[in-house]
Amino acid sequence: METTLLLNTSLLLTLAIILTPTLLLPMSKTSSNSPTTITRTVKTAFLISLVPMTLFMLSGTESITSYWEWKFTTNFKIPLSFKMDQYSMMFFPIALFVTWSILQFATWYMASEPHITKFFFYLLTFLIAMLILTIANNMFLLFIGWEGVGMMSFLLIGWWQGRAEANTAALQAVLYNRIGDIGLILSMAWLASTMNTWEMQQAPLPTQTPTLPLLGLILAATGKSAQFGLHPWLPAAMEGPTPVSALLHSSTMVVAGIFLLIRTHPLLANNPTALTLCLCLGALSTLFAATCALTQNDIKKIIAFSTSSQLGLMMVTIGLNLPQLAFLHISTHAFFKAMLFLCSGTIIHSLNGEQDIRKMGGLQKMLPTTTSCLTIGNLALMGTPFLAGFYSKDLIIESLNTSYLNTWALLLTLLATSFTATYSLRMTLLVQTGFPRTPTNSPTNENNPMITNPITRLALGSILAGLLITSYITPTKTPPMTMPTTTKTAAVIATALGIALAMELSTMTHTLTYPKQNPHLNFSSSLGYFNPLMHRPNTTNLLNSGQKIASHLIDLSWYKKMGPEGLTDLQLMAIKTSTTLHTGLIKTYLGSFALSIILILSTQT
Amino acid sequence: ASEMSKDLMPGPYPRTPEERAAAAKKYNMRVEDYEPYPDDGFGFGDYPKLPDKSAHERDPWYQWDQPDVRHNWGQPMHWDFDMYIRNRVDTSPTPVPWHTMRKHFLLFLSTMLIMFGLGEIYPSYRPVGPKQYPFNDLYLERGGDPNKEPPVVTHYEI
Numbered sequence: 210m211e212t213t214l215l216l217n218t219s220l221l222l223t224l225a226i227i228l229t230p231t232l233l234l235p236m237s238k239t240s241s242n243s244p245t246t247i248t249r250t251v252k253t254a255f256l257i258s259l260v261p262m263t264l265f266m267l268s269g270t271e272s273i274t275s276y277w278e279w280k281f282t283t284n285f286k287i288p289l290s291f292k293m294d295q296y297s298m299m300f301f302p303i304a305l306f307v308t309w310s311i312l313q314f315a316t317w318y319m320a321s322e323p324h325i326t327k328f329f330f331y332l333l334t335f336l337i338a339m340l341i342l343t344i345a346n347n348m349f350l351l352f353i354g355w356e357g358v359g360m361m362s363f364l365l366i367g368w369w370q371g372r373a374e375a376n377t378a379a380l381q382a383v384l385y386n387r388i389g390d391i392g393l394i395l396s397m398a399w400l401a402s403t404m405n406t407w408e409m410q411q412a413p414l415p416t417q418t419p420t421l422p423l424l425g426l427i428l429a430a431t432g433k434s435a436q437f438g439l440h441p442w443l444p445a446a447m448e449g450p451t452p453v454s455a456l457l458h459s460s461t462m463v464v465a466g467i468f469l470l471i472r473t474h475p476l477l478a479n480n481p482t483a484l485t486l487c488l489c490l491g492a493l494s495t496l497f498a499a500t501c502a503l504t505q506n507d508i509k510k511i512i513a514f515s516t517s518s519q520l521g522l523m524m525v526t527i528g529l530n531l532p533q534l535a536f537l538h539i540s541t542h543a544f545f546k547a548m549l550f551l552c553s554g555t556i557i558h559s560l561n562g563e564q565d566i567r568k569m570g571g572l573q574k575m576l577p578t579t580t581s582c583l584t585i586g587n588l589a590l591m592g593t594p595f596l597a598g599f600y601s602k603d604l605i606i607e608s609l610n611t612s613y614l615n616t617w618a619l620l621l622t623l624l625a626t627s628f629t630a631t632y633s634l635r636m637t638l639l640v641q642t643g644f645p646r647t648p649t650n651s652p653t654n655e656n657n658p659m660i661t662n663p664i665t666r667l668a669l670g671s672i673l674a675g676l677l678i679t680s681y682i683t684p685t686k687t688p689p690m691t692m693p694t695t696t697k698t699a700a701v702i703a704t705a706l707g708i709a710l711a712m713e714l715s716t717m718t719h720t721l722t723y724p725k726q727n728p729h730l731n732f733s734s735s736l737g738y739f740n741p742l743m744h745r746p747n748t749t750n751l752l753n754s755g756q757k758i759a760s761h762l763i764d765l766s767w768y769k770k771m772g773p774e775g776l777t778d779l780q781l782m783a784i785k786t787s788t789t790l791h792t793g794l795i796k797t798y799l800g801s802f803a804l805s806i807i808l809i810l811s812t813q814t
Numbered sequence: 815a816s817e818m819s820k821d822l823m824p825g826p827y828p829r830t831p832e833e834r835a836a837a838a839k840k841y842n843m844r845v846e847d848y849e850p851y852p853d854d855g856f857g858f859g860d861y862p863k864l865p866d867k868s869a870h871e872r873d874p875w876y877q878w879d880q881p882d883v884r885h886n887w888g889q890p891m892h893w894d895f896d897m898y899i900r901n902r903v904d905t906s907p908t909p910v911p912w913h914t915m916r917k918h919f920l921l922f923l924s925t926m927l928i929m930f931g932l933g934e935i936y937p938s939y940r941p942v943g944p945k946q947y948p949f950n951d952l953y954l955e956r957g958g959d960p961n962k963e964p965p966v967v968t969h970y971e972i
Contacts, residue, residue: 373882373900380901489930611940617926617933692940728918731910737922738915741908752897761856 212270219260220293223301224340226254230333244319247329248312251336255305265298266681273346273410285405292346292409295682296471296536300343303540306670307460307547308336310663314551315452317659318558328368332456335361339461343468348397348407351469355393355433358462359386365457366449378445385442389432389466396425413475423483426473427490434466434520437494441740443517444501447509451554454509459516459550460543467523467535474532485615488528492618492625495521497737499628503635504734507564508553511636515590516546518625525622526605529612533685538601541675545589545597548667552583555660556640559653566636571645575653578661580641582668587633589671591704592626600675602626604688606700611689623703630707631714638715827853828860838862841890851893862890868898868905943970 230242230250264270275290291297312332319325338357345351359382367379399422400407430436435443446458457463470477470487477483495518502514519542526535557564559576573580585596592602606626609619655661695702732738769775821840827850828834837860838848851858872884879886883899897903908915946969953964 377901485934489933493926493930613937613939615930615933616936616938617929619933619938732918732922735908735910735915738910738919741904741912742915742919745903745905749897749903752903753894756894756897765856 212264212268213272216261216264216270216272216293217274219257219264220291220301220344223254223258223261223305224337224344226250226257227333227337227340230330231337234330242326242330244312244316244325244329247326247333248309248316251305251309251312251333255302255309258301258305261293262298262302265293265295271295271298275346285401287347287349287407289350290346290408291344293344295533296468297344299536299540299678299682300468301340303543303674304336304339304343304461307543307667308332308456310667311452311456311547311551313659314455314554314663315450317657318452318554319450328365328450331361331365331368332452335365335457335462339465342465346409348400348409351472352393352397355390355429355465355469358457358465359383359390359433362386362446362457362462365453366446368449368453372448375448378442378448381445382442385435385439386432388439389429392425392428392432393469394425396422396429399425409472413479416479418476418480418483420480420482423477423480424486426470426477427483427486430466430470430524431490432466433469434463434524435494435517436466436490436521436524437497438490440494440498440517441736441744444510444513444736447507447513451509451550451557454513455547455550455554458513459546463516463520464523464539464543467520467527467539470524470527471532471536474527474530477527478530484528484530486528487524488618489615491521491524491526491528492615492621493521494518494524495625496621496628497521499625499632500733501736502632503628504730505632506567508556508566508569508636508640509550509564511566511632512546512549512553515549515629515632518629519546519590521625522602522605522622525609525618528618529605529608529614531605531608531686533682534601534604534608537675537678537682538605540678541589541597541601541671544667544670544674545586548582548664548671549586549590551664551667552579552586555579555655555664556583559655560647560651563647563651566639568646569640570643570647571641573641575645576655579655579664582664583641584637585668585671587637591630591633591707592700593704594701595676597671597673597675600679603700606703607689607692607697610696610699611692623699626700626703627707627710630704631711634708634711635715638711824859824861826859833860842888843890858893861893864890864892866892866894866898866905868903869900870904870906946970 227250230247233242271294273290273292273294275288278286278288281287312329315329315332316325319328322328335358338354338361340354342351342354342358345354363379363383366382367375369375397407399419432439443458443463447454449457477487498514498517498521502511502518505511505514519538523535523538523542526532526538555576556569556572556579559579560569563569589596589598592598592606594603606622609622735741770778825837828837834848834850835845837850838845841848841862843862847862849863850860851863869884872878874884876884878884883895885891892898898905946967948969949967950964951967954960
């Protein structure tokens with residue numbers, strides 16, 4: 210049977226299945242949506258999406274299909290076209306698998322939520338937007354998905370809209386994403402004006418692509434994927450419910466920026482300046498986020514900074530001109546990061562809303578499944594040999610060590626790798642080991658299969674995903690094969706050093722007394738002072754000057770100075786200068802008028 | 815009929831102490847606290863100049879009449895109150911002084927940029943050497959003199 214036909218049909222079936230709850234919503238009253246039906250829908254869609262993935266893995270079938278064309282102008286057409294290549298084929302099952310597990314978890318986590326169906330509907334809309342972004346073949350459809358995920362992120366972060374901090378965080382997310390969108394629109398405009406199309410499979414220029422549109426793309430990725438400079442929204446996004454953090458801000462939405470760079474990598478590949486910029490930006494992001502994660506006390510913030518650090522690592526891979534490896538890291542990262550968030554959600558609910566790791570401890574005995582999966586997730590994150598993270602992370606570090614690149618970027622990434630191990634171990638030690646610092650009457654319970662099934666499923670994925678993906682997908686570029694032993698084991702050594710550092714610090718805190726504040730602790734725990742330094746002056750100046758211009762200046766200048774008061778002032782000025790000139794002898798003037806008139810009249814007659 | 819009466823609305827800049835006292839009473843403030851904006855033609859009138867403190871600095875645990883904006887009924891609102899709500903500018907004191915924060919951040923940023931510049935000048939790469947050919951390293955093909963003795967070539971094995 211024709212493989213492309215089967216591929217296209219099954220993929221369209223997946224999309225159609227996901228769209229069914231949105232279509233059923235306005236329709237019948239009897240078969241209405243509920244959390245279980247939506248979860249079942251996503252599970253069915255996941256199982257169907259395995260068909261195109263297996264087809265691709267076994268036969269290498271790819272296709273680009275177009276369904277309808279928007280005849281925008283006579284020479285610029287925008288087709289509704291789907292690109293089914295390696296990246297979209299692999300991303301669909303992974304995203305659907307992770308979403309299915311998260312939705313199943315959310316039926317337990319958000320059970321006390323009155324608008325739970327609307328919550329699930331929002332998550333489903335987000336998933337649809339993300340899949341549109343993934344499968345888009347032109348920038349227009351990608352932009353639709355891009356804006357869609359940004360919009361749903363805003364709605365979901367501010368889910369508990371009575372909470373002012375959640376609203377502020379949602380606003381922050383939208384504003385930072387918008388700054389990135391400027392870059393995306395810039396590069397779309399350049400693409401439309403130079404190549405007269407927004408399709409992505411057009412052949413790139415044989416000469417070096419101009420740097421400006423690539424800067425636009427990098428700005429878009431900085432905004433969406435929380436690289437350094439446009440990063441504060443990601444830790445603030447933890448104000449949303451944990452399923453939102455697990456889905457959006459760890460596995461799917463934040464990788465949209467990196468995905469954009471993967472899709473447009475032919476343009477990036479022949480511009481070394483842009484590649485070096487990606488590399489340096491990614492290295493700075495990964496180290497900055499890892500440094501901030503070292504001193505955080507909120508479990509969700511630690512995992513958020515961990516996500517930010519891994520996104521920096523993905524940006525580094527793009528800078529090394531290895532888009533396929535970046536995609537591999539996206540895929541493996543989705544599994545263990547979503548699992549880490551779900552485990553933290555279980556812990557938070559079991560401790561009745563406690564998110565501070567200083568008030569947790571000894572949970573290994575109280576929540577065995579959750580904490581074991583937390584350990585597996587942390588090990589996968591650290592790049593433990595032969596778990597999922599190893600296949601992508603170790604390859605990235607090996608390629609780093611064996612390429613011609615900026616030395617400081619290399620050093621920063623290695624340092625960030627050891628910091629990853631340090632903060633993961635800190636989190637594990639404080640949450641799972643030691644004496645319990647929780648109140649004694651916490652509703653600790655993980656007996657519900659709604660909790661254990663998703664988490665164990667994702668744990669299985671974290672262990673096997675790396676092996677499965679690398680076994681079946683042939684790399685497009687030859688990986689470095691020969692290198693000295695030190696280089697080969699560099700990642701493992703860096704991780705081991707990080708673990709040693711964490712153990713040393715924890716024994717120090719148990720035995721020695723420590724000064725309370727020092728500049729480095731302040732820098733790390735205040736997130737590098739970036740937030741107050743950037744947020745306060747900019748917004749104050751903008752709002753103040755806006756207020757002054759709108760009310761004082763416009764009211765004052767246009768309504769008063771250009772009108773009545775302006776005339777008054779001018780006339781007053783004229784009057785004051787001319788008052789001194791005349792003497793005001795009215796009777797004399799009238800007498801002279803009368804005299805001259807009488808004289809004229811007398812000479813006339 | 816549902817509007818405020820004329821004596822409750824803001825008025826012109828108070829010139830005499832009696833006008834100041836009347837304006838302070840109108841805004842529910844003490845005469846000592848009442849300070850109008852300077853009369854420089856920008857149209858503030860007798861509206862009080864309250865300290866530039868945002869809603870973040872007000873007690874979150876006190877039972878305010880309007881808890882979301884942390885405001886009591888009748889309390890004078892800041893001229894720029896919409897800038898100082900909890901979703902916008904936060905003027906609460908930072909744990910670290912502002913100049914220290916700025917200095918440390920700029921130090922961090924400048925160190926990073928300088929080190930990235932150094933890293934560009936001295937990049938890291940795997941050790942490479944010039945390509946070597948066996949025997950006399952293509953001495954004749956490279957235009958060497960056939961009459962002269964070719965120089966001795968040392969070959970290296972890694």
